[in-house]
Amino acid sequence: MTTTEPTIGTAPFTTEPMDDARLATLVAALRPVLADDQILLAKTDRYNRARVPAPFPVHRWSERVPDLVVLPTSTEQVAAVVRIANDLRVPVVPRDGGTGLTDGAVPMRRGIVVDVKRMNQVHELDLVNRTVTVGTGISMMKLNERLAQHGLFYPDDPASYPCSLVGGRIGTSGWSLIGSRYGHTRDLVLSFDHVLPTGDVLHVGDGIGRKISKSSSGYQLKHLFMGHQGTLGIATKATLKLFPKPEAELSPFWAFDSYDDAHACTGALARAGVATFAGAVLFDEHKVAYLRRDDEAYIPQPSDVRALVCSVMYGYEDEVRAGGRRLFRIAKEHGARYLGDEISEGDWAARHDRYATPLHGRTKDGQVIPMSWHCEDAAVNFSNVPAVSRAWHEILADLRRKTDVFDDWGMFAYTSASTGVDYLTEIDVGIWEQRLDDAAWAAWVQAKRDIAAVAIAHGGSMSACHGSCREGEVDLLPQELGRGFDVMLEVKRALDPNNVMNPGKYLLDRAYGEDPDVRD
Ligand SMILES: Cc1cc2nc3c(=O)[nH]c(=O)nc-3n(C[C@H](O)[C@H](O)[C@H](O)COP(=O)(O)OP(=O)(O)OC[C@H]3O[C@@H](n4cnc5c(N)ncnc54)[C@H](O)[C@@H]3O)c2cc1C
DSSP states (O other): OOOOOOOSOOOOOOSSOOOHHHHHHHHHHHTTTSOGGGEEOSHHHHHHTTOOSSOOOGGGGGGGOOSEEEOOOSHHHHHHHHHHHHHHTOOEEEESSSOOSSOTTSOTTOSEEEEOTTOOOEEEEETTTTEEEEETTOBHHHHHHHHHTTTEEOOOOOTTTTTOBHHHHHHHTOOOTTHHHHOOHHHHEEEEEEEOTTSOEEEEESSSSSSOSOOOSSOOOTTTTSSSTTSSOEEEEEEEEOEEOOSEEEOOEEEESOHHHHHHHHHHHHHTOOTTEEEEEEEOHHHHHHHHHOTTOOSOOOTTOOEEEEEEEEEOHHHHHHHHHHHHHHHHHTTOEEOOHHHHHHHHHGGGTTTTSOOEEEOTTOOEEEOEEEEEEEEEEGGGHHHHHHHHHHHHHHHHHHOTTEEEEEEEEEEOSTTOOEEEEEEEEEEOGGGOOHHHHHHHHHHHHHHHHHHHHTTOBSOSSSOSOSTTGGGGHHHHHTHHHHHHHHHHHHHOTTOOBSTTSTTGGGGGTOSHHHHO
16 A cells, blocks of 8 residues: 655654653643543553453553543543643543444553543533533433433434443444434534544534534535544534434334344335334344353243344334334234234343343353453445355354354344445354453454455445454455545544544554555
8 A cells, every 4th residue: 555655753652651751741731731630540540441342362451551541521621631642742542431342442552541421511402403512421321311301312322322422422423223213323413522633623513503404515524523433533512413202112023933034024124114113123043043042041032933123113102003013014924923012122121231141152062151242343235134144154153163262142233224225234252351362362353354354345334333443354444445545544644643643543553654564
């Protein structure tokens, strides 16, 4: 690949901890801006902010711990911290809930973690225009508790709903479980205040106001400043679209004795054009097998069940009931067996903790062992979901033939748009982290690369919601984006001349000649 030679000074970023003198200089510079309890230096505070759900070889964890953590409470404080960091050439990593699955909030080059959790205020609730302006450290669940008093809700609903925060949703451009009806984070966030890597503050959104949903003035910067994984700055205050809190929810759960029927049914549900349809989830055969062998699974899985489909509708009672009748009819035509109200409602209610329940896997001999959950996701067209599923399971089967460190926990496919054009496909993997040594890690990274390659080969994207900045899939980013990747490098260099904002992510160091391939 070719890039231009660096034209600006590149800071000597290192993965070594900051020495005492440099740390003292940094703390002294921050003292006029932040109170003592907003600057955290203790080992536990720093290690806690280095923690993310995705696995990393435990014996190498200490390589990715920040030198210090700050807890700002306002846009002005965030801007001042970033300005100081830029002047001193210290890396800055934004962190909200720390639930991101692609290591975006991990301080690869140490430096300062900016934890925005104290910026969790509701600044303005506009009942007439139906918007709310919040600090980006608020979670969707906490926000909705407040909005419920007014009969409103903010429908960004990831599986991590209680613990991921609005700023992290912007940083990842996340995907919502009910996006087929309400859209995803990028559709629901109207505008936000954003601190650039130099410490300048801009307002991002359509139009100059906070609450405009569609403008044709100038470049549309909103998407640029979403999903960048903290590499282009920090969102501090966001204005969000609100909807009436749905009066009714219907979440039928159907069993199938054939995966192909379940796949066809999911597509038919999504394409039916039922206005209350908010999404459908397809559980494949491996997922059903996993639930069946799991001691803690709460859904009965008779042996003739080969696949499951969970659909969900939201709206007024009258429209949900009518739309539901149509979807039940479609499901029946595809051979569905309704699992009953109790299981249906229970499964949908479990959507926010479904992942956390069975944190154990199996050795090849069937022995139960502690494992942690990891998943790889991709955006794939409906027609390609079965082929991608087959190829992904084969990659994991190969990995499993080599070692017991991994287990195949099956796949979900989730509808994304209201027309059913593309699906978030996700393969869940159990990883025995205590056994994750360098050799197993290398095998895992190769498997991730292979998984991403399958998505691209099928005309998909490597990630529908988590992002692709981890070792393995990130290697394929230039391939997926083509010339667009060079544009990314140009944008990064223009907005972050000193590479202070979350360095080491998305191969963006190449913009500064910091990549070995570029130097050679
Ligand atoms: C159990 C579980 C289920 C999940 N389910 C889903 C799901 O259904 N859909 C989905 O999309 N994701 C899901 N995720 C992934 C994760 O929850 C999302 O990516 C979420 O958007 C991350 O939010 P966060 O607040 O935890 O951000 P963090 O993990 O703190 O940060 C994520 C990225 O955004 C950057 N960032 C953080 N704050 C800001 C800010 N204020 N401004 C700019 N950049 C910032 C960080 O540097 C990082 O790169 C799941 C994760 C878990 C653990």
